[in-house]
Amino acid sequence: MFAFRLPAPFRMPWRPAIAAAAAAVGIGLLLHLAPERLVGQSRAATLGAPADLAATGLYSDPAAQTVDPAHIAFAPQYPLWTDGALKRRWISLPPGTAIDATDTDIWNFPVGTRLWKEFSFDGRKVETRYMERQADGSWLFATYGWSADGQTAPLVSERGRANAYPLAGGAAHAIPGVADCRVCHLSGPVAVLGFGARQLATDEPAAGPGDGAPNPVLRKLAADGLLAGLDPRAIAARPGGTRLERAALGYLHGNCGHCHNAQGPLAKLGLDLRQSAADPHAGPKATTLGVPLKSPPPGLAPGTVARVAPGRPDLSALPQRMASRWPLLQMPPLGTALADAEAVEMINRWIAETETGSAGDRHQEGEEG
Amino acid sequence: MRHRNLAIAALAIAIPVVAPAQDAPSADTVKRGEYLVTTSACHDCHTPFKMGDNGPEWDMERALSGHPESEVITEGAALSGPWAAASSMTNTAWSGPWGVSFTANLTPDPETGVLRDYSEEQFVQAMRTGRHLGQGRPILPPMPWPVYGQMTDQDLGAIYVYLRQIPPVRNKVPQPLPPAAQSN
Numbered sequence: 001m002f003a004f005r006l007p008a009p010f011r012m013p014w015r016p017a018i019a020a021a022a023a024a025v026g027i028g029l030l031l032h033l034a035p036e037r038l039v040g041q042s043r044a045a046t047l048g049a050p051a052d053l054a055a056t057g058l059y060s061d062p063a064a065q066t067v068d069p070a071h072i073a074f075a076p077q078y079p080l081w082t083d084g085a086l087k088r089r090w091i092s093l094p095p096g097t098a099i100d101a102t103d104t105d106i107w108n109f110p111v112g113t114r115l116w117k118e119f120s121f122d123g124r125k126v127e128t129r130y131m132e133r134q135a136d137g138s139w140l141f142a143t144y145g146w147s148a149d150g151q152t153a154p155l156v157s158e159r160g161r162a163n164a165y166p167l168a169g170g171a172a173h174a175i176p177g178v179a180d181c182r183v184c185h186l187s188g189p190v191a192v193l194g195f196g197a198r199q200l201a202t203d204e205p206a207a208g209p210g211d212g213a214p215n216p217v218l219r220k221l222a223a224d225g226l227l228a229g230l231d232p233r234a235i236a237a238r239p240g241g242t243r244l245e246r247a248a249l250g251y252l253h254g255n256c257g258h259c260h261n262a263q264g265p266l267a268k269l270g271l272d273l274r275q276s277a278a279d280p281h282a283g284p285k286a287t288t289l290g291v292p293l294k295s296p297p298p299g300l301a302p303g304t305v306a307r308v309a310p311g312r313p314d315l316s317a318l319p320q321r322m323a324s325r326w327p328l329l330q331m332p333p334l335g336t337a338l339a340d341a342e343a344v345e346m347i348n349r350w351i352a353e354t355e356t357g358s359a360g361d362r363h364q365e366g367e368e369g
Numbered sequence: 370m371r372h373r374n375l376a377i378a379a380l381a382i383a384i385p386v387v388a389p390a391q392d393a394p395s396a397d398t399v400k401r402g403e404y405l406v407t408t409s410a411c412h413d414c415h416t417p418f419k420m421g422d423n424g425p426e427w428d429m430e431r432a433l434s435g436h437p438e439s440e441v442i443t444e445g446a447a448l449s450g451p452w453a454a455a456s457s458m459t460n461t462a463w464s465g466p467w468g469v470s471f472t473a474n475l476t477p478d479p480e481t482g483v484l485r486d487y488s489e490e491q492f493v494q495a496m497r498t499g500r501h502l503g504q505g506r507p508i509l510p511p512m513p514w515p516v517y518g519q520m521t522d523q524d525l526g527a528i529y530v531y532l533r534q535i536p537p538v539r540n541k542v543p544q545p546l547p548p549a550a551q552s553n
Contacts, residue, residue: 179497183504259504265491266502297506298544327507328545333500 049130049142053153056130056144058090058116068092071116072226074217076199078254081340083173085119085126091195093226101222102229104197104277106189111135115192119173125150126165127175131191139191141181171325171337180334187264188257188274197234197277198253203246214238231277239280248350249275249284251343252318255332257284271307289354293317299329310355313348322347394530402531405524406433409517414472417459425460434538435483436461436471445469445549454511463511469546470509478537484529492529493522509545 054062060069067073071090079087093099094112101107113133119126125146132140144153145161160177167173185191193199200217213219218235221227239246257274259266262283270291272283288308296304300320309315321331323344330339406412412427417437419428431437437459445464446455454465461472473483484492487502494503499514501507508514517525 183498183500187504265488266504268486296544299547326547328509328547329506333504333506 048134049140049155051155053128053130053144056114056116056132056142057092058128074195074200076194076254077201077203078199078250079194080255081336081343082119083121083167083171083336083338085121085173087120088118089194090116098226098228100229101197101227101231101234104231104234105274107192107196107227108190109133109192111137113192115195117194121165121167121173124148124165125153126173127156128153129176129181131185139185141178141185143175143181145175167338169338173337176335183334184258184332187259187266188261189263193258194254197230198250198275198280201234201237201239201277203239203250204243234277237277241281242353244346244350244353245281248347249273249281251347252284253280255340255343259332288318297321297329299324299326308351308354311352313351316351319344319347319351394534398527398530399534401524402527402529405520405528406531409528410513411475411528414460414463414511415475417461419459425458431538431540433475433532433535434478434540435474435542438541438543442469442471442543442546445546463509465510466548467509467545468548470511471542471545472512474538474540474542475532476535476538476540477533478539481539481541482537483542484532487529489526489529493525496520496525 050056058067058071060066067090071092073088073090075089092114094110097110097112099107099109099113111133113131115131116128118128127146128144130140130142130144134140143156143160145156145164146153156175158178160180161175163172164175165173185193190196197218200221201215202217205212205214214237215235218227218230222230222235241249252273253275257272260269260271261267261274262272263274270287272287274283275281276283289310291307292305293300293307296317300317301314304315304317304320306315307317313319318331321329323339323341324330325337325339327333330336411433415433415435416427416429417431417434417440418425420426436457440457440459440462442457442462445468448455448464454463456463463470463472474481475484476482477484479485487495491503495501495508496514497518498504499508499512499518520528
């Protein structure tokens with residue numbers, strides 16, 4: 001065995017792990033030590049980003065932090081878990097434009113579309129993320145970090161910011177760098193993740209007054225002329241399955257489908273958790289139930305052989321990865337420091353109630369990313 | 370069926386295959402990739418060391434094939450004092466606060482080569498982000514991706530092209546081991 005002091009070329013990658021001592025591996029900090037030059041192509045994504053949040057046009061009265069009433073507030077039905085943060089979201093389309101919704105699953109947003117997502121912990125605003133569609137069709141990504149007094153939100157470095165807010169168990173919420181923004185938003189067919197046919201549908205209508213017609217949000221957006229070419233069947237659609245199945249597969253759509261889909265760079269994995277409006281559950285079930293692991297990641301429980309082993313959550317890789325925050329096992333691999341315990345429990349219940357499908361012995365290509 | 374296969378094979382021999390120009394890497398690109406791989410310390414960790422007449426030297430019959438699967442390691446090194454990390458005799462297994470990492474098989478073996486599922490773009494992104502496939506789990510220390518991530522797209526692309534045409538070596542590298550105190 002050779003033992004070393006830190007040779008210079010290798011110091012940077014794991015120095016943070018040492019600083020964090022044995023209690024935490026700290027691999028997640030690596031990105032934040034990367035020099036400015038590392039972001040390479042992603043740098044272009046922040047060029048032109050306004051210097052502070054107010055300059056993006058979110059507020060009609062920045063001093064009072066009054067959100068411009070022309071912006072549309074929205075909430076996806078299956079939100080992304082971000083360590084329990086409360087979120088508010090808005091979208092703005094240039095006047096006179098509409099989203100091309102001809103392809104129900106792949107909406108095309110007009111140049112000049114802007115979206116904001118505000119993250120709060122314990123009642124305190126921590127960051128607001130911003131996307132804007134550029135003239136060349138690309139997307140600008142930027143994040144604004146709130147001052148402790150909640151009065152100002154200047155642009156955060158494209159490298160992001162670790163330790164932006166303390167969480168339980170010594171963990172911390174990290175403001176993502178632009179490279180991380182791009183990983184989640186540019187790994188599927190549409191960069192906008194929370195504003196689409198599936199996320200704006202209403203799979204579980206709230207009890208109470210209403211006309212009982214399905215998908216009221218989609219219906220109103222279409223009626224307002226903001227969704228051009230939307231297939232009326234998308235407005236009338238109701239997904240099948242049990243309530244638990246809808247919740248489980250919806251959660252996977254909102255938390256995993258932006259990377260694990262059939263169109264992006266990970267398509268070769270054959271794990272499609274992004275729902276289609278026409279048949280939301282078909283792809284996710286066909287690519288999980290009984291599907292064996294070709295290259296199991298380290299740290300799985302002995303005997304785990306399938307992404308989802310029907311009836312056996314304890315032998316299913318998917319909930320184990322959701323429940324882990326060991327960097328080599330955890331899913332999603334970025335954007336969260338705490339596991340979503342309620343979601344893990346819900347997914348486990350779904351798996352326990354799921355009967356063996358017809359997935360058989362399909363052989364999947366690629367690493368279990 | 371056999372006759373049909375033979376017929377197809379005969380056709381394949383008879384018809385010259387002309388690959389599109391953009392699919393065939395240029396000799397200059399391959400040479401550039403080879404130059405970068407040999408001068409950027411890739412062999413230091415991805416080609417196992419063996420003991421030669423002059424001490425440890427690369428085993429070029431296993432060039433760039435990563436930690437040998439025959440070298441089974443089940444636990445990390447016990448370190449104390451100022452020491453933070455240790456490597457195996459082959460220089461292909463590294464132990465530190467992150468657990469034990471094993472260097473990857475960079476050869477184009479279709480079953481055990483780590484790049485079998487990588488496009489060139491994903492390889493470039495992996496070096497830029499330090500994540501598998503450019504977006505997955507973190508690439509473990511001591512892989513100095515922050516250094517290589519500063520290369521140009523052209524140079525990283527040349528490395529990828531070179532690695533995709535070196536002799537394949539079948540060698541299934543083990544998965545990393547977690548830190549001793551790690552719980553999932």
